[in-house]
Amino acid sequence: MAAQNTTGVTISMRISTFFYTVRQGFANIWRNKMFSFASIATMTACIFLVGLFYMIVTNFQSMVKNAESGVxxxxxxxxxxxxxxxxxxxxxxxxxxxxxxxxxxxxxxxxxxxxxxxxxxxxxxxxxxxxxxxxxxxxxxxxxxxxxxxxxxxxxxxxxxxxxxxxxxSDAIADTLTDFNSLVGYVSAGIILILFCVAIFLISNTITVGINARREEIRIMKLIGATDYFVRAPFVVEGIIIGLIGALIPLGILYLVYIKITEFISGEFSVVGRMMQFLGAREVFHTLVPVALILGVGIGLIGSRITIRRHLKV
Amino acid sequence: MIQLEHVSKAYSAGIPALNDVSLRIEEGEFVFIVGDSGSGKSTLIRLLLKELEPTSGAITINGKKLNTIKRRQIPKFRRKIGVVFQDFLLLKDRNIYDNVAFAQKIIGVSNRAIRRNVPNMLSMVGLAAKYRSHPKQLSGGEQQRVAIARALINKPKILLADEPTGNLDNNNAWEIMSLMEEINERGTTVVVVTHNLEIVRAMKKRVITLKQGVVVSDTTEFSEDNPSSLFGGAEYDGGDYIDED
The missing domain is CATH 3.30.70.3040 (Alpha-Beta Plaits)
Incomplete structure (x- = not known):
């Protein structure tokens, strides 16, 4: 009976600690407004670029595919x-x-x-x-x-x-389309690599600023007996939320931009419109939404862990 | 309660910060540790908190040898020691209620108990009315009181204070030391590292003097005529200790 009570208390403590750390994660975003804003802005910029590029590449590939299927x-x-x-x-x-x-x-x-x-x-x-x-x-x-x-x-x-x-x-058509396909492939890989490097650079810079701001806070918590989990969890929650917001904002912007641009090109340039069949927004975002969310949350999660890992050894 | 046996601590190069220090502090004692900058006082506090590991020797606190404590057990160990620093080390982005409550949160105290305990503790340090203030809205003395409230809320057996009056004017320094004495009278062992010799002289407690990492005196006898005997032969001007560096 006593053991059951102890287990009950432990579980309720854990639940209460969990909710506390989640609340603290949200509170941290507000407390460190400038850092949160900088992180979200950086993430938004990176994911926007990746998303924009993804939309261009998938449309290109779809157009090449269309051309191929006619041969x-x-x-x-x-x-x-x-x-x-x-x-x-x-x-x-x-x-x-x-x-x-x-x-x-x-x-x-x-x-x-x-x-x-x-x-x-x-x-x-x-x-x-x-x-x-x-x-x-x-x-x-x-x-x-x-x-x-x-x-x-x-x-x-x-x-x-x-x-x-x-x-x-028709060898000529087949060769042209094959070459064009590999060109799109190489260019995509190159640009994605560059974007990835830019994203890592920007995000690591933002994190460095975060580390300096939080060094003392982490030390204080550790010195008064907080466990690694207790110190880390709010940072992780904070990272996930920043990642989510940093992914949802560019997704929203990209969605509007995509709808407007495809409408505009199809309407204003009917010749181009006939040549180029744009993919539907649903088709593009079916892949882009999970990719952007995983990217945002992943970067937020890894970033927050890097931020605190070095300072937990107090 | 606190025992150091031949403890040395050397950083990467140069003279060791602590050199073969042995001392024992009993339960319920009030001890001052004095010495100039670089004498090893702060290193001693950091060793007691297991923030640093000794290069050699053994430290025992509350019957537990520190070198047997695993990394994941450190938080539990620290919760039994209250700690106060010269620069207060409060969480600047939280109000003083949250600063004190944080120490209870980490040990899993229920919200209801926290709502009862924190105001009591803030009353004890005379800050009940300012529970919603942020650290920057308080004076140095008030901030140190918050730090003391945080250090004591989990009822530790030991209170370590590293230069608790270092950033305070004379009046505030005295108030903080009176509070420390009161805490000691309630049964908590208090170890205070300080430069403030006026306070040390007046309080007539046990004084351990460190010089260049070595214990040069450990006495409860204070001699007005020969203060230098108390402070390891360093120059003394009747007030704060003068740095030889």
Whole structure:
């Protein structure tokens, strides 16, 4: 019974200590207004830059992806190929991971499409070919891919498939898109690295100011018998709150900016708008919100721990 | 209660701050520790708080050998010792109620008990009416009273005071020392490090004198005619101790 009471008291003490440290975390933000403001401003600036860059990169990637998905390999068949073999080739395409979809065009469809384009307004000339399709051997598959850089591999494979006469591909477009994709990749990695360094520099500077302001406070607490947890917890809470605010502010700004800018570009520059399909805000922020929150809270947490770690050994 | 056996403390280079110091302070005693700057007084206080580790020798407080206390046990050990510093070391961003309550919070005292204990303690040091003031709104003497209230709220057996009157005028210094004496009369062992020889002379307590890290005298006898015997042969002008540095 006595043991139960002791446990009860200990738990209630822990709960009360927990709430006390959370309250102190909030109070610390207010007590150290200038430091909190500087930390939030630094965090906001860093996360804003990262978010802005992320929005640009994802839109670029989406546009490249759109361009890629419009590029197809055309697979032409041997003369006199059976319908069953064409279907079998279709099944082989189904098994290839790099293939996103394929469309079959029969010889008649190919001829009709040709007529529409080249004999427009000259039906008589077209009629002279009646019953004798000049494109009789032009049945084909248009094969679209997930990743344009795999075009070469797929083409080589298809050329070796029985019943395939010819594979038509556009190396120039594929190479350009592949190069552009890797360029975007390298530039993103470079800029993210630079932003990361800038963020670390700014945040470590802010933390150094914080350390000096708090050195005495931590020493006092330790000298009168506060445990490491008791000293550290309010700092950690403070770091998390600063991180959260420092992430939510730039997210809010970025959201408004994104909506306004995409609306503006699509409205004012209709040509650009047709060329560039912007991703929806929901799509962009679906990833950006958790990334920014993790970044903010993570930096706040690590920053606060670094701030106090050196001074706990009193 | 407090025992030092052949304790030495050397910092990275130079003469040791404390050199083979042995002394014993019994429960309920009131002891002054005097000496010039660099004599090792503050080092002694920091060793007693386990803020520093001795280079050699053993320190025992309340029957516990300090070198057996693990790092995570230090907070619990310190809660049994009240401590007061020359520059008060109050949390500047909190009012005096919160400064005193903090010492109770860290040992998990309930809010209800804190609301009862803190005003009582502030009354004892004569500051009940100023519980909402911040440290910077108080005089030096008042700030030191807050520090004493904080040091005593958890009813420690020992009160260590490092130059408690160093930043105070004469009147305030006397008030603080009277308060210390009152605390001692209630049973707390009080160890005061000080420069203020006028107070030391007048209070007629045990005086331990340190010089260059060595105990040069330990006496309860004060000689008006030969004050230098009390202070290890250092120059004495009848008032504060004169630094030889």
């Amino acid at each position: 197809a390999i055309t697979v032409l068949f041997e003369p006199g190929i059976s319908e069953q073999r064409i279907e079998e080739i279709g099944e082989l395409l189904d098994q290839r991971v790099e293939v996103s979809k394929y469309e079959f065009t029969s010889a008649e469809e190919a001829w009709n499409s040709f007529k529409d384009i080249y004999f427009e307004g000259n039906a008589q000339a077209a009629e002279s070919f009646a019953g004798d399709n000049p494109l009789a051997n032009s049945a084909s598959y248009a094969v679209y891919m997930n990743d344009i850089s795999m075009q070469g591999t797929l083409a080589t494979y298809l050329e070796g498939v029985e019943g395939v006469r010819e594979v038509k591909k």
